[in-house]
Amino acid sequence: xxDIYQTPRYLVxxxxxxxxxxxxxTMGHDKMYWYQQDPGMELHLIHYSYGVNSTEKGDLSSExxxxxxxxxxxxxxxxxxxxSHTSQYLCAxxxxxxxxxxxxxxxxxxxx
Amino acid sequence: QKEVEQNxxxxxxxxxxxxxxxxxxxxxxxxxxxWYRQYSGKSPELIMFIYSNGDKEDGRFTAxxxxxxxYVSLLIRDSQPSDSATYLCAVSNGDSWGKLQFGAxxxxxxxx
Numbered sequence: 068x069x070d071i072y073q074t075p076r077y078l079v080x081x082x083x084x085x086x087x088x089x090x091x092x093t094m095g096h097d098k099m100y101w102y103q104q105d106p107g108m109e110l111h112l113i114h115y116s117y118g119v120n121s122t123e124k125g126d127l128s129s130e131x132x133x134x135x136x137x138x139x140x141x142x143x144x145x146x147x148x149x150x151s152h153t154s155q156y157l158c159a160x161x162x163x164x165x166x167x168x169x170x171x172x173x174x175x176x177x178x179x
Numbered sequence: 180q181k182e183v184e185q186n187x188x189x190x191x192x193x194x195x196x197x198x199x200x201x202x203x204x205x206x207x208x209x210x211x212x213x214w215y216r217q218y219s220g221k222s223p224e225l226i227m228f229i230y231s232n233g234d235k236e237d238g239r240f241t242a243x244x245x246x247x248x249x250y251v252s253l254l255i256r257d258s259q260p261s262d263s264a265t266y267l268c269a270v271s272n273g274d275s276w277g278k279l280q281f282g283a284x285x286x287x288x289x290x291x
Contacts, residue, residue: 098277107187109283110223110267117276125278157222166211166271168279170222 070094073158073171080148081179088143088174090158099141100168102157103127110157116141148178181282182206183270188286192262198255200285202268205249210273212244212251217265217284226253226266258289 071092080086090099097118102110102125112125116135130152131145141160145152155175159168184203192198202212211230215223229235229242229251241254251270255262265284271277 100278107283109183110281112278115276115278123276161277166273166277166279167213167225167228168269168277169225173222 071158071160071169071171073156073174075174076172077175077177079177079179082147082149084148086145086148086176088156088158088176090141090143090171091139092141092160092169092171093139094160094162095138096160096162096169097138098161098163099135100159100161101125101131101133101141101143102159103129104155104157104173106155114143148176150178152176153178182280183268183282185266185268185282185285187283188265189288190285191288191290192255192258194258194260194289194291196258198253198258198262198287198289200253200255200266200268200287201250202252202270202282203250204268204270204280206270206272206280207246207249208272209246209249209270211271212242213269213271213279214240214242214251214253215267215269215281217267219264223267255287258287260289260291263287263289 101114111127113129114133158171214226268282269279
């Protein structure tokens with residue numbers, strides 16, 4: 068089982084602010100993912116990475132960006148937050164050929 | 180048509196009874212199938228996965244896969260109030276990215 072951490076857990080911020088959601092895992096997993104989930108709705112993949120310096124956009128269009136400079140770290144950045152970005156953001160990781168994804172606790176974002 | 184479909188529920192189950200959850204998927208090339216449990220306000224946690232047609236049992240949980248009919252189900256035996264949660268079905272097409280397609284989930288409510 069992966070140890071995967073997300074900070075902050077909750078964030079309330081004003082429109083136009085730049086924010087970075089942190090995600091770290093300690094298991095050395097090569098693949099990492101960011102999902103967006105609204106209440107009662109399915110998870111939507113917004114970014115993924117299969118290793119250092121590799122990132123791809125997911126199935127749901129997002130105005131966020133990600134980076135993968137270190138294996139254990141996969142931050143997500145919103146350059147200018149808007150109320151439409153209000154959601155829960157979930158980070159996950161998986162190892163090698165294993166497809167099981169392990170999730171962090173999530174960040175609940177509210178943009179006013 | 181969504182790629183992974185589940186009845187949203189809520190599915191009301193008396194304590195001690197069997198809860199039966201269904202999931203259908205559209206991609207015939209799907210290889211791996213996962214069930215996650217998500218408590219309200221929390222992140223998904225893996226219950227079990229199944230790759231081959233047939234049944235797979237893990238404690239009170241049984242996953243059933245029928246690739247010809249493109250469905251996967253989850254049975255929860257001896258349902259407990261602590262089983263009250265939303266159950267997410269996830270499907271992988273087996274590509275090297277390890278991406279999963281998630282259903283919107285079925286809410287289960289176990290009544291004492």
